[in-house]
Amino acid sequence: xxxxxxxxxxxxxxxxxxxxxxxxxxxxxxxxxxxxxxxxxxxxxxxxxxxxxxxxxxxxxxxxxxxxxxxxxxxxxxxxxxxxxxxxxxxxxxxxxxxxxxxxxxxxxxxxxxxxxxxxxxxxxxxxxxxxxxxxxxxxxxxxxxxxxxxxxxxxxxxxxxxxxxxxxxxxxxxxxxxxxxxxxxxxxxxxxxxxxxxxxxxxxxxxxxxxxxxxxxxxxxxxxxxxxxxxxxxxxxxxxxxxxxxxxxxxxxxxxxxxxxxxxxxxxxxxxxxxxxxxxxxxxxxxxxxxxx
Amino acid sequence: xxxxxxxxxxxxxxxxxxxxxxxxxxxxxxxxxxxxxxxxxxxxxxxxxxxxxxxxxxxxxxxxxxxxxxxxxxxxxxxxxxxxxxxxxxxxxxxxxxxxxxxxxxxxxxxxxxxxxxxxxxxxxxxxxxxxxxxxxxxxxxxxxxxxxxxxxxxxxxxxxxxxxxxxxxxxxxxxxxxxxxxxxxxxxxxxxxxxxxxxxxxxxxxxxxxxxxxxxxxxxxxxxxxxxxxxxxxxxxxxxxxxxxxxxxxxxxxxxxxxxxxxxxxxxxxxxxxxxxxxxxxxxxxxxxxxxxxxxxxxxxxxxxxxxxxxxxxxxxxxxxxxxxxxxxxxxxxxxxxxxxxxxxxxxxxxxxxxxxxxxxxxxxxxxxxxxxxxxxxxxxxxxxxxxxxxxxxxxxxxxxxxxxxxxxxxxxxxxxxxxxxxxxxxxxxxxxxxxxxxxxxxxxxxxxxxxxxxxxxxxxxxxxxxxxxxxxxxxxxxxxxxxxxxxxxxxxxxxxxxxxxxxxxxxxxxxxxxxxxxxxxxxxxxxxxxxxxxxxxxxxxxxx
Numbered sequence: 001x002x003x004x005x006x007x008x009x010x011x012x013x014x015x016x017x018x019x020x021x022x023x024x025x026x027x028x029x030x031x032x033x034x035x036x037x038x039x040x041x042x043x044x045x046x047x048x049x050x051x052x053x054x055x056x057x058x059x060x061x062x063x064x065x066x067x068x069x070x071x072x073x074x075x076x077x078x079x080x081x082x083x084x085x086x087x088x089x090x091x092x093x094x095x096x097x098x099x100x101x102x103x104x105x106x107x108x109x110x111x112x113x114x115x116x117x118x119x120x121x122x123x124x125x126x127x128x129x130x131x132x133x134x135x136x137x138x139x140x141x142x143x144x145x146x147x148x149x150x151x152x153x154x155x156x157x158x159x160x161x162x163x164x165x166x167x168x169x170x171x172x173x174x175x176x177x178x179x180x181x182x183x184x185x186x187x188x189x190x191x192x193x194x195x196x197x198x199x200x201x202x203x204x205x206x207x208x209x210x211x212x213x214x215x216x217x218x219x220x221x222x223x224x225x226x227x228x229x230x231x232x233x234x235x236x237x238x239x240x241x242x243x244x245x246x247x248x249x250x251x252x253x254x255x256x257x258x259x260x261x262x263x264x265x266x267x268x269x270x271x272x273x274x275x276x277x278x279x280x281x282x283x284x285x286x287x288x289x290x291x292x293x294x
Numbered sequence: 295x296x297x298x299x300x301x302x303x304x305x306x307x308x309x310x311x312x313x314x315x316x317x318x319x320x321x322x323x324x325x326x327x328x329x330x331x332x333x334x335x336x337x338x339x340x341x342x343x344x345x346x347x348x349x350x351x352x353x354x355x356x357x358x359x360x361x362x363x364x365x366x367x368x369x370x371x372x373x374x375x376x377x378x379x380x381x382x383x384x385x386x387x388x389x390x391x392x393x394x395x396x397x398x399x400x401x402x403x404x405x406x407x408x409x410x411x412x413x414x415x416x417x418x419x420x421x422x423x424x425x426x427x428x429x430x431x432x433x434x435x436x437x438x439x440x441x442x443x444x445x446x447x448x449x450x451x452x453x454x455x456x457x458x459x460x461x462x463x464x465x466x467x468x469x470x471x472x473x474x475x476x477x478x479x480x481x482x483x484x485x486x487x488x489x490x491x492x493x494x495x496x497x498x499x500x501x502x503x504x505x506x507x508x509x510x511x512x513x514x515x516x517x518x519x520x521x522x523x524x525x526x527x528x529x530x531x532x533x534x535x536x537x538x539x540x541x542x543x544x545x546x547x548x549x550x551x552x553x554x555x556x557x558x559x560x561x562x563x564x565x566x567x568x569x570x571x572x573x574x575x576x577x578x579x580x581x582x583x584x585x586x587x588x589x590x591x592x593x594x595x596x597x598x599x600x601x602x603x604x605x606x607x608x609x610x611x612x613x614x615x616x617x618x619x620x621x622x623x624x625x626x627x628x629x630x631x632x633x634x635x636x637x638x639x640x641x642x643x644x645x646x647x648x649x650x651x652x653x654x655x656x657x658x659x660x661x662x663x664x665x666x667x668x669x670x671x672x673x674x675x676x677x678x679x680x681x682x683x684x685x686x687x688x689x690x691x692x693x694x695x696x697x698x699x700x701x702x703x704x705x706x707x708x709x710x711x712x713x714x715x716x717x718x719x720x721x722x723x724x725x726x727x728x729x730x731x732x733x734x735x736x737x738x739x740x741x742x743x744x745x746x747x748x749x750x751x752x753x754x755x756x757x758x759x760x761x762x763x764x765x766x767x768x769x770x771x772x773x774x775x776x777x778x779x780x781x782x783x784x785x786x787x788x789x790x791x792x793x794x795x796x797x798x799x800x801x802x803x804x805x806x807x808x809x810x811x812x813x814x815x816x817x818x819x820x821x822x823x824x825x826x827x828x829x830x831x832x833x834x835x836x837x838x839x840x
Contacts, residue, residue, distance in 0.1 A: 144642030260827040
């Protein structure tokens with residue numbers, strides 16, 4: 001405290017230093033901030049504006065129509081938003097369940113390996129850096145051999161989830177591994193001394209102390225899964241019989257394949273944003289971190 | 295660089311990465327020394343400088359290359375170099391967009407190269423600059439270019455978008471240019487120079503022409519003549535499909551345009567061509583029916599051959615749910631579910647692959663398919679093409695046709711140059727160049743009178759019926775195709791996939807008619823929104839609907 005006051009006095013004596021000290025952090029973050037504001041916040045603001053208008057992207061002209069686009073998305077006869085949201089939410093649940101049952105065990109297994117851990121980490125991470133279009137095209141043909149999952153309305157969405165899990169398992173595994181490495185080893189030593197078996201160690205040490213990683217992975221999976229698009233666009237185009245019609249695909253079709261529907265597509269995008277927001281807020285509330293052990 | 299050093303504290307050699315100028319070890323203590331490399335110290339410094347100079351030169355070269363070849367500076371640089379070299383600088387730059395791209399097919403490269411060479415030779419004031427935009431991104435890129443005041447001068451427009459582009463005000467009406475050059479001839483671009491079926495998508499109901507046909511395409515049936523020839527030797531009905539030469543001999547390279555009399559005849563033929571294995575599974579399909587994705591594309595030529603239409607000419611109402619459409623859809627689903635002439639529905643099923651593997655006798659293709667198949671099979675051309683045979687309400691073989699066109703953007707400032715380019719490319723000579731390089735038949739009538747076309751038919755007999763097919767077709771659906779397909783195709787898909795349930799009046803639809811009516815209702819919503827949008831565009835330009 002005293003040091004801080006002394007420092008402030010020095011700064012006040014020298015106005016130039018004060019200015020320098022005051023502005024330097026902002027200058028450091030300015031490029032990233034400018035990009036974020038320009039390409040995220042401004043775009044979002046424009047999108048919100050557009051969603052209340054009948055907007056023609058080509059003409060750049062708009063006509064205020066209030067909540068009509070939202071009303072149409074939710075209640076119109078030819079709106080597929082409710083169906084798409086239902087499909088997407090199912091996809092999200094399956095993805096989150098898949099991540100927890102695939103990536104976490106993989107991380108636990110990988111964490112136990114003494115030699116070659118980095119090799120496995122790299123191998124499992126590779127799908128994450130493989131372009132989505134390439135992966136989708138390969139899986140499109142693989143699913144033709146593996147039981148024709150894409151051909152049936154009851155299995156097509158599951159096929160897309162499998163693809164998503166394969167692509168994201170390694171990435172999430174690395175996140176879990178980082179979380180596991182942060183857990184102090186002496187907790188396990190103490191537990192072993194107390195006679196805890198491996199399941200009890202996982203139940204009472206690993207799982208609680210992975211809570212923050214778990215929340216992060218789940219939130220990111222939810223956000224990513226709600227935006228699923230590439231696999232749908234390449235593999236199923238929303239079919240068969242609209243069983244894989246997801247919100248991002250519906251937005252894309254309306255924004256870029258139908259004349260003058262950019263406002264409607266923007267409204268769909270904001271409805272998706274609201275759905276994701278609600279989902280994430282509930283998640284954060286449920287999984288809110290508590291300090292368990294000192 | 296890697297050197298071996300001796301650490302006096304460790305007493306053994308250690309492999310370290312060390313800068314050549316280092317005289318001390320990594321601990322900053324004297325004693326570490328290069329083993330046998332001291333003499334090379336100065337040489338190493340010299341070579342390091344050389345490496346740095348090399349890097350600097352390489353980076354400079356890369357930078358200059360980028361500056362020279364980058365889109366923003368290339369033109370200026372090229373012109374500057376031309377001036378320095380004393381070459382003539384072309385004052386007019388004509389930017390042409392196309393989705394045909396040399397990147398995907400070297401034949402397109404050869405085609406564009408020759409078009410550019412001939413055109414620029416005849417028009418020394420014009421520099422043609424091609425820009426290739428993928429088909430799937432065309433609308434977005436074009437809209438962005440228009441809004442950004444940097445549209446192409448000329449571009450190829452698919453019939454998928456042409457009508458919408460015009461109503462948005464993106465295309466320049468061409469009537470004044472056409473009227474300025476009346477008459478007939480190889481460069482005449484008037485309506486009378488083209489097949490009627492090519493001159494359908496390029497103008498409004500009140501006669502405003504916004505594009506000149508560059509190609510003519512039509513859906514058609516593709517027949518594997520290897521299979522047909524084999525079957526014809528023992529089956530009179532199949533034998534009768536082939537053309538007979540003047541001496542009465544069968545020409546096994548050519549199928550008759552009107553060989554298939556009607557749907558019943560077609561059904562009988564494809565049933566005879568279908569083969570089953572001992573387990574009753576199809577091992578060779580008489581005809582491939584695909585359920586996934588391409589509903590409208592598969593169904594609408596059959597609808598046309600039954601005298602029906604997908605939509606009205608104004609784009610206000612879907613018509614495919616009427617009796618002609620119900621019959622067409624029922625015919626297709628019964629071919630699949632009752633006659634079992636096709637392989638089971640599979641998303642990965644590729645009709646063309648099965649066709650060239652001789653596992654399918656007939657597939658739905660297009661007049662363009664032959665050249666693609668010949669290229670992909672390295673020269674196999676033993677196939678034939680026919681229009682779709684007439685259904686119970688149809689009068690003659692028919693199909694759907696369309697003519698993608700060259701258009702001039704509404705903000706083009708070099709209209710004269712653009713028109714000269716279109717005259718060349720859409721004229722007789724351009725048609726022949728596309729035939730030569732790309733294997734396309736042309737939309738112009740005079741194209742079919744040339745020796746080059748006769749030679750093409752001799753070399754590739756599968757082209758024999760192409761002109762008749764193109765002439766027989768009706769206009770392809772043309773209003774908001776992607777949006778209407780997004781509404782209707784999943785319902786077509788459901789009919790094909792769940793016909794047995796629909797036939798039993800279970801679910802999800804009471805009947806084929808009921809399903810088609812629901813699809814038409816959805817498509818009508820698309821049309822009504824589009825027409826509202828069209829009124830807005832017209833109102834913005836101070837026009838009203840004619």
